[in-house]
Amino acid sequence: MPILETKNLTYIYGQGTPFEKTAVEDVSIAIEKGEFIGVIGHTGSGKSTLIQMLNGLIRPTSGQVLLEGRDIWVEPKKIRAVRFQVGMVFQYPEYQLFEETVLKDIMFGPKNQGLDDQQARNRALEAARFTGLKEELLEKSPFELSGGEKRRAAIAGVIAMDPEVLILDEPTAGLDPRGRDVLLAQISQYHRERGNTVLLVSHSMEDIGRTADRILVMNGGHKAYLAPTREVFSQGEALEAMGLRVPQITKIMQELGKLGCPVDPATLTVDHALKQLIPYFKEKGGSARAL
Numbered sequence: 001m002p003i004l005e006t007k008n009l010t011y012i013y014g015q016g017t018p019f020e021k022t023a024v025e026d027v028s029i030a031i032e033k034g035e036f037i038g039v040i041g042h043t044g045s046g047k048s049t050l051i052q053m054l055n056g057l058i059r060p061t062s063g064q065v066l067l068e069g070r071d072i073w074v075e076p077k078k079i080r081a082v083r084f085q086v087g088m089v090f091q092y093p094e095y096q097l098f099e100e101t102v103l104k105d106i107m108f109g110p111k112n113q114g115l116d117d118q119q120a121r122n123r124a125l126e127a128a129r130f131t132g133l134k135e136e137l138l139e140k141s142p143f144e145l146s147g148g149e150k151r152r153a154a155i156a157g158v159i160a161m162d163p164e165v166l167i168l169d170e171p172t173a174g175l176d177p178r179g180r181d182v183l184l185a186q187i188s189q190y191h192r193e194r195g196n197t198v199l200l201v202s203h204s205m206e207d208i209g210r211t212a213d214r215i216l217v218m219n220g221g222h223k224a225y226l227a228p229t230r231e232v233f234s235q236g237e238a239l240e241a242m243g244l245r246v247p248q249i250t251k252i253m254q255e256l257g258k259l260g261c262p263v264d265p266a267t268l269t270v271d272h273a274l275k276q277l278i279p280y281f282k283e284k285g286g287s288a289r290a291l
Helices: 046-056 076-085 104-112 119-129 148-160 177-194 205-211 228-232 237-240 248-258 268-283
Strands: 004-013 020-033 036-040 062-067 085-088 166-168 196-200 214-219 222-230
Touching: 004 046, 020 046, 020 062, 020 214, 036 046, 036 237, 046 085, 046 104, 046 166, 046 196, 062 148, 062 228, 076 085, 076 196, 085 148, 104 148, 119 148, 148 166, 148 177, 166 237, 177 196, 196 205, 205 228, 205 248, 214 228, 222 228, 228 237, 248 268
Parallel strands: 036 196, 036 214, 085 166, 166 196
Antiparallel strands: 004 020, 004 062, 214 222
16 A cells, blocks of 8 residues: 555645636655655646645645545544654745754654653654754754754754655755755665655756656646656656756766767766766777767
8 A cells, every 4th residue: 555645636726716726637646655756847837736735734626645545634633643644844944943952943843743851852863863963963042053954953853753754845955065965865864764755856856866766747737757767867858848857967878878879868877877988988999089
């Protein structure tokens, strides 16, 4: 049974008014426990509306969201419990920090779940470890932290609730390249160690290519693809028609393939590219003129 599933999911903003707009239409997907799913789509594709329906922030106009086979809206009064099971990290989550210390902020969610102080503290310390927050920062005010540290603290606050599904909406937005790489590595480590399901929404095809097992592509409110990462990124022309692009290294390898170089058109990392190109150039005399 999928951990998370949608059936004919539709959401219409302003239904019955002159401003009516269908944001998500007839989307059916199934996500297995432990998967790492990348979610991509141009602005207005419906991906933000979709993920907000997945944890009950928005109630569908029609269709269902099933968590472990159960419709999350079957008992509307219990929707808060769903949000503990499907944790959401919004863009720029650091703006939501409010407690007097970082540790108290991370403990806030677990205490709301009914855990006592010691249990909440243990959860918070473990979450801080996952996000790379140094212990000496935990007794500081969140407002004394750097931008990257605040981001990690905010993500730790969601991880501390131990959600079965973690949804991250552009978690690396606004970070410098090193900060992006560090945070992505920490999210990947969390996924490997905990085995929880992760959905990563990102405009960075490189980030998605490095982390996701499968990719959900949203286009015009519809599901365009839900397929393995390599399979999706092998569809470069189709993605470009949707206003998207493949990772830069994938594009380079696809162009080399058109020139006759025997390379994998679904190459996702520089390391994989080098493993293919170095032997090829050596065989051809060590020169790019081999192309």
